[in-house]
Amino acid sequence: MSNNGKKKRIGLFVCHCGVNIASVVDVERVAKEMENYPDITFSTNYVYMCSDPGQQLILDTIKEQKLDAFIVAACSPTLHEKTFQDVAKLAGLNPYQVEIANIREQGSWVHTDKEKATQKAIKVVKSMVEKVRANESLDPIKIDVNRRAMVIGAGISGIQAAIDIADHGYEVLLVEKDPSIGGHMIQLSETFPTLDCSQCIMTPKMVEASRHPKIKIMTYHEVESISGFVGNFNVRIKKKPRYVDEDLCTMCGDCEEVCPQVVQDEFNMGLSYRKAIYLPFPQAIPGTYTLDIDSCLGMWPVRCGRCKEVCEPNAIDYDQKEEIIEEQVGAIVVSTGYDLYTMKALGEYGGEKYDDVVNGLEFERILSASGPTGGEVLRPSDGKVPKHVVFIQCCGSRDPENHNPYCSRICCMYTAKHAMLYKHRVPDGNATVFYIDVRTGGKRFEEFYQRAVEEDDVLYIRGKVSKIFQEGDKIIIWGSDTLTGKKIEVEADMVVLAMAMVKSENIEDLLKKLKINTDESGWLAEAHPKLRPVESLNAGFYLAGCAHGPKDIPDTVAQASAAAAKIGDLFAQEKLLHEPTIVPVNEELCSGCGICVPVCPYGARTLDMEEKVVKVNEVLCEGCGACAAACPSGAAQQRNQTDDQIFSMVKAILKG
Amino acid sequence: MENKKVKLHYYPGCTLKEKTTNLDDSTRKSMEILGYELIEPENWTCCGAEFPLNEEKIIGLAAPARILRQVKIEGEDKVFTVCSFCFNVLKRTNEALLTDPLKYKRVNAYLKDDIKINHETKDKTTEFPEYEGDVKVYHLLEFIRDEIGYDKIRSMLKRDLSNIKIVPYYGCRLLRPKGNMSIDEPDDPTIFEEFLENIGCTVLDFPFKQECCGSYLSVSMPEAATEASYNILRSAKLNGADAVALSCPLCYYNLDRRQNRIKEQFLEFMGMPVLFFTQLLAWALGVEEKILGLDQHFCSPYSVLGIDDKSEVKI
Amino acid sequence: MFEPKIMCFLCKWCTYAGADLAGTSRMKYDPNAINMRVMCSSRIDPQHILYAFKQGADGVFIGGCHPGDCHYVEGNYKTLRRIILFKPMLEKFGINPKRLKLEWISAAEGKKFVNSMNEFTERIRSLGPLMIKDIALNEEE
């Protein structure tokens, strides 16, 4: 596009880069030959264009020559495109009126034939003239920010992120699908490598979150749908009926006593029982009973209704209905956590057939002072104290053939902790660990592992177990000791499987709503594996905790705080700036075929059924141009890289 | 015609023709009752028993491919076996021909040179179609589950087997190698249990159901094989079984015929009856006792089936 | 010796950066190819390729990120599909599809970029010049 029909006055500055360019490319000839190229009103060369005098030369020339645009033939645009755009701004030009011709990295440095390299440089410069001639002046797209955040999942990562964001001074919605916040961490007994009690450090965090004036806790809520974009999300949240009024419930427990329905207790991993109306655990937040409708006999008074009868404060309300709550937020933290891989998948280990073969979280509950055994180590089948406990690492981890390819990272450490805690509880018992490698790459981890071996007599056997079965009241384990080259058979009283960590069950639905990508194992994908580890590629979404991949508590907390800090960065901006080189639609040309709509990976394009044209959300468009290539009518044109620009550049390169 | 029999190709394999006629006879009789007329592929040979594990020993695929080609020539697209070894070799041959173009080419190059002579007319056949690996190979357990259906079996039961407390023994070849070769999950199989339940047996769990019996090591390393077999029978006993059900003639040899060796090596061993699944099927379908060939067993299975033991007590 | 003209479309995030790396590593290759930087390989429309051939390119090279590495999630898969579908059409136009090449080159693969350039230049050299007058596109725009 020309400037209001007026021809652009374009300047050319060819850089010598000392001898880096000039020794191969005849820079003077480039400048000279280009003098007569259409629209070039000024052409020169200089030894270091990026130096202060070089920049001053450009600045002065723009003013003297009244340039509308200019080209710097120099190094790769990744190095100094920004430098020269700033020069343009200083001179009052729009930065999109600057183009760089790369004649160093893709010119002088890779070629030896001076004549050919010079000819190539001229062609590259010509193509950039063609481009800049049609460049539009653009301003960044500015977006308002709604300075409220939503955190999905209230385990330790979600709670930490919520507290940090709230401490920045922003409002936070903390959404949790379960009746209480706390996640898996509140289930743990003691934590490695310090052996401090998990509930003792977790409960204050939970209380802090619940008391924080900027945090709104929404337990028993699920995200129903999300629309909008970074800074401006509209969220619909489903409030599941609890059938108990949170504000009225005094946690007296009368309802629980009369409830006739008994089901397995999830908090204790099914090792104990709860009623259909229940408090998940004593420290639950919010402190209120919840009626689990799937287990309830039915709420018509004719069928049961006993809980309602005995409830003194009249907190039980059978008429509660599902509600949809709409909220507006500017950023979202996804901290949906993990689950353990199912033991059913390990048929050779009995696949949940044997009561005394338990997974790591079950053993945490057995060890926990608040657990079903009150902290005594008793095996589930007969309540006896197991005298020999075998721990098996890498159950379902590091097994690309049959299970999960990755290392679950925390099992080495929690197995050492389990063995140690077992020995502390049962000093005359034996703890044996089967391992492949012991990975202790955290602060004070190796010392902890060595302590288990040296001070607590935990026997480590290097070899993966092949089979577990029951014989009488003993569990038989077939393993091998690869260090001596012997097959090992152990008779144990109890077996603890360090099951792999896997993505949360049924998380796919939520992720589809959020449009967040995962890796092949279902863990949330970060925007860059090294440089952007807490952001999603989808702008406005941040990752924290094990939803992103297996990690221990300190790493989880660090990532949660990092996500909160990133949100602080986002909210500190007055307006969000967005690259304007997007692909709008020329509604005159658009036939409404809709081909570009599914091509867009960001959902930025929608077909307006009434007007029969495609509408573009400029904020969502990242400017890849895939839609422009797909558009059959030419209505979708990328700003400053239109088809016409590409054609004229190709022509300049090949015919020039 | 109500009693019209369905024709079905059946590959018995060598061992069934001589050493384990009880397996062959009970299979034939049961299938007859279930409405099938069994046809053996003409001029069948040994399948080779062991599938060649060496990528370059392709000649071992020629015999099973030839057998399957014959089924194809006779106009059929499926064949069933009861011997686990034959099942494994035939099925793996198909897999190799379907997935490995080089093996396909070389096997068919061998088979191209076949000459078939009709000894009566002295006619020679030298033209054969290529074999592409497309005849479906069933084990009878699979065929019952997928084609006959347990409902039909249950509707035809004549005897009550609920007093028989039995464990299924899969062995290796029905379950492994894992993947396409396996008739069920290698470490969590249920097909054999389902079969036994549907013919009315009381089925017990048994952790050694997929352990190896020692296979051909009973020739080269007899003590090792004996110990392996003993462990299986011991576990069956510990889990409360009256008998072990199986499908493989070699497992049968190791677990039943060699119980005298087990007894020598492990003095406390008291014997454990072993039955082919087809014997149980035939018995449940009301077949008379003499067809079952129970007298061929080393460890008497009569009492398990509730028959007065007419043979001498061997253990 | 025949010196082919080669038009390269390189994605900004991976292949263009790989070409820069070849430069900073001072690797050498033939100057027959001239690069155009695009945001994503999926910006390239078959029209652009045809146009390049029409303007006298003897070969067209497209460089994108490795599968799974696309800055725009999946643009490279779109490119791959388009190129696969487009190649038979090129043949109908009388252009040997070997004159069009799609390659995945990351920002770290300077060496691969150089090798691809040399190989592709050599391939086009052996195919000889594209006889524009013989093909269906031969009329002025």
Added chain:
Amino acid sequence: MRIKLKRGKKENDFIERVNELSGENVYSCYQCGRCSAGCPFAFEMDILPNQMIRLVQLGQQEELIGTKALFLCASCFTCQSRCPKGINIANVAEAVRSLIDPKGEDHCGPNEIPVDLADELPQQVLVSVYRKFSK
């Protein structure tokens, strides 16, 4: 006893041949020992299945000569069904057997069959044992 580790042509060729004949990649084994843990005949073996793979990884053809373990494999595939890397260890054993004894001596030929057993042995056991352990 020590192994002098060489990574010359001879050793590499041996590993390459094992991979070719078995159709597996012995390099992919990370020595977890699960094959040995589940092998029904490991209790009789002088070296365990994972050690056999290890010796192949080290290129030690000579060390494998005379190992009893190679002739204790019943091809039951328990190892293969549980190997976290999906290695078909029975195939590797078969490849090693054929490479350490290329001249072809019978490990278990017709003469080894006990006379009293010859009558009762099922055909398939004879066919399979010859196929495995003789040339």
